[in-house]
Amino acid sequence: MNPPTGSKTLDLQATISPNRFVGLWRMMAGFRLSYLGATLSLGIAATSKTATYLLLRYFVDNVLTPRQFGIVPWIALGFLGLAIFEGVFTFLSGRLAALTAEGVTRRLRNYLFDHIQRLSFAYHAETPTGELIQRATSDVDAIRRFFADQAINVGRVILLFVINMAALIDLNLQLALLSIVVVPFIVVMSTIFFKKISKAYEAYQEQEATLSTTLQENLTGVRVVKAFARQDYERDKFERDNWEKYQRGKRLLKIHSLFWPVSDTLCGLQLVVGYFAGALMAINGTISVGTYLAYVGLIIWIIFPMRNLGRLIVQTSTGLVSYFRVTEVIKQNREILDQGGESPIKELRGEVIFTDVSFAYEAGTPVLKNVSFSCSPGQVVALLGATGSGKTSLVNLLPRFHDYTNGSITLDGIELRDLPRHYLRQQIGIVEQEPFLFSRTIRENITYGVEREVSDAEVEAVARSADIHDVILSFPEKYGTLVGEKGVTLSGGQKQRIAIARTLLKNPRLLILDDSTSSVDTETEGVIREALERLMRGRTTFIIAHRIQSIMTADQILVFEKGEIVQRGTHSQLSRQEGIYKQIFDIQTRIDLELEKELKVAG
């Protein structure tokens, strides 16, 4: 069976409403008929059940009492028919409700996934991953339960009440009114109870989390525990947390063990009072024996479902809270990827000009101040400076991860702001110092982001070029090897080379390199440098540099301090100028001298 896809494109941002029920109703677009159908079927099923008891009344009063045994078989068939009718509609209602709940949830999941990946960096930077995931998973599930269970069951309880009550009133008004005296008490009591229990349950869950943390820290720190021979101490600590959980579980139980018997007694005594009154009426002849029988059957379907109403009310309120939490994410505006439509540039050359560019994440604290420079196609620009000096912020402006606040940046003469983000990002390749790889196969990681079919030969060619082909072949599944937890753990240098291969395949005109080899041991350093050089050939390249060797050949070196360019030029120019650059460079030569001395002393 194919899930409904027709209304998948519903823009959920437009459905948000300050009234949560309105919002949830709008979210149901495309499924409302099914949901209505579910409610209707529920009503039909409930009516059939009621009819069963009315048929029983007819059977007793018009068949058994007057001893008209001829139609007994028809009555029996009638019971069977009603049961089938009820069964079919109960099933239908369940199925339609599931269709709605699962369909709405699927659409919501897809929408959220897409929405999150299109939210701006600014949003991602300030929102913890766990928080987002929780909203996208457990809060979405709470909304699913709202549709699948709570809303439909509130409907069920109300329908059961209304339909059976109508039948009761029809049987005998006095008896009917006498039979529901306890209902308001039950509803109030169960609401209070479920509120209490959900609080106690939260406390219980909290302790569960604490216990898990204690356990996890013990397991991951097993070497420390053993090295200090702290097994007994750990046992005591765990036992304390474990005991606290036991205590909280006990508290939870005490509430349960009070509520259920008390409400059982209330409901039970209400039944008995009704039975007694009904029986007296039957003896007096106010009602028939059949009516009494029907009454005894119907009343159960009024009283006991009411007890569930409290649970449903409390759970619905948590569902509404989750709805609110999810809409908080949906409310955020997406980053527009294809604003401006087609790019005006036919063949990108890669000329970049910064004129008086300033940028601030928060107003008032500029990260870049009046940065100006230009670079012609194919040039290599190296950015040097301390952490927080603005290098990374500057390169983040190029793919428009952030938009500059003042000044102008042009690419081939066109203002960056007028170029669609999608176009820009296709033209720019980024190799980070600790590249993020996905838990997929190596091949999928290399071809990640390439929108066309790629042949094996092509993948191997870029892998060779990135000097990682041989490493990949040494893995058990070669290019099909999974990266990460369930597959191979790659070293920093290997990850970087896979990122290089990925970028080579993408073949961008502009390149951003974060050239830190700190995570890489000395032997692979040379290999990576060569691979990077192959990658840079013919592309305009921005290197975030941490050390001098990698930028000596740059066409232009920009030295940053506190968001400003303090020195610029080529290596040969800068190494003759007094300044930071020269200081760093001199250290290099000093190191060699020192080593020589060291060895001489030892030798």
Add this chain to the structure above:
Amino acid sequence: MPDNYEFEEEEFKTQVTGRTVNRILLLLKPHWTWVAGFLSMIIIVSIIDAYFTYLSKMIIDNGIIAKDRQVLVQLITRYGVLIVFQAACVLAFIYLVGILGERIRYDLRQRMFNHLQDLSLSYYSRTPVGWIMSRVTSDSERVSELMTWGMLDITWATVNVSTASIFMLIINWRLALIVFAVLPVLIWVAYQFRKRILVQYRMVRKMNSKITGAYNENITGVRVVKALCREDANLKEFDVLTGDMYRAAFRAAWLSALFLPTVQIISAFALGAVLWYGGLQVQVGWMTIGGIQAFVSYITFMMWPIQDMARVYADLQNAVASAERIFSLVDAVPEVSDRPGAIDPGTIQGDIVFDHVGFYYEPGKPVLADFTLSVRHGETIALVGPTGGGKTTIVNLLCRFYEPTSGTIHIGGRSYTNLSTHAIQSRIGIVLQTPHLFSGTIHENIRYGRLNATPKDIEDAAQIAGAHEFILNFERGYDQEVGEGGNLLSVGQKQLISLARAVLAKPEIFIMDEATSSVDTLTEALIQRGMEALMKGRTSFIIAHRLSTIKRADRIVVIDDGRIAEMGIHSELIRKKGHYYRLYTQQFRHEREIEFEPFQERLNA
């Protein structure tokens, strides 16, 4: 670790074996009075449930139809009293079964945890933490659930069905036989449904974790996603996941929706037959109106016990599988344990000798081969060499996290297997490459080294380790919370605290697995100072990368490929122009570059 695969949640192939069930029942033994208590309560509740229907029948036949008010009052009174009595029993069983459940959970968790403390490091290296965690958390939950609520439900259901059957037999045995004919069909159908629904739910859970994984990866990798314009392709892939999820969840939901109606319709056949046949029997006086009412009620509410039986039976396999995994954990034998007669000599000072020690983690892949080294009391040994050469293994053996597979290690002239592990491990101070802290305050973390230490001792230890100053910089000083696993502190700070912890322990042997790149120069100098203070007069083993540390050692041992490649003091080894020379020159450049790097990130700035 690729052999994680075997630890993926096993499918429930497990057959319910008698042995496991026996062991599960044994868990109840210490609490048998509680079990007896809740079982008798639920039996009473269940019998009363069935009796209520019979009472209703009597109200109709002996009260209403007989028009006997006196009997009616009597019956209604009985009904009312039974309701209150039953409620009291309900209170008792909820309390008993619930608390017993919590108690069993508590016992199981504690038993596993206690046993885990005894297990050797080898167990931990082949068992993922996540696997152990789910044994302690969810498996214990499942087993206790089965033994308490599961047992309660099945008892209630069985007693209810049996009592109802007896009452039906009493009312009219012919009609009762009709109902009995349908009963097995109902149970079978219910079980089949339950089984299929479970399969779908398992699928839903699986898809759920995949979806969470997809979110996680896409959010943490959002930079790459955006840079490579992968949004559309990702959505397409995600849509496949949600599609599978949709199908499984929808199937589970409509199977559940089909379940009850099916059971109801089947019982409706019984009901129809009973009414037909029973109606005709009223004709000949074999059946009363109250009797018919009773049968209608018994049949209508028969589906609840049957549903319960099916559910518990389906859950049973699940829980038995959980129990088996729990038992496998509890049965795991520690590979390193005290020999009979192992002693604690009170001190383990003295020379340490590795005598032709060999070791492997997996047979056929030796990590150390014929390793011989004798260390004088008070000597400082620097272990250097490439990653994977065996340095950490030597430390692991010395701490007796593992024992040699061949050869012996002597401490103070005794083979160390003659000593108790506690004797060795309580006198070793260790600082690991990746420092591990526990949630709690800084104070508590340092105190871990010596539990009876005074606040003054702790401050002194922090002074020696060079941690005192940065600790005071915290708003709450020593009472600063370090966060889960210490994640509120920088790596350098964690390292200093773990050093202070080792200082406080006043160890007789000191081991340091040196951390390198993660610490800035300033912190490094602090660590250096603290280490020197610790090493004074103690036998020390340092896995070192930093030249300053290495040069200060009494002896440098170059380990390569599980063997000693070179050994001696700094100047000797430099003259040899071998392994050490190469290592030294390379490291020298590296360190100097970092040291002079004006842009080097300062973690402690």
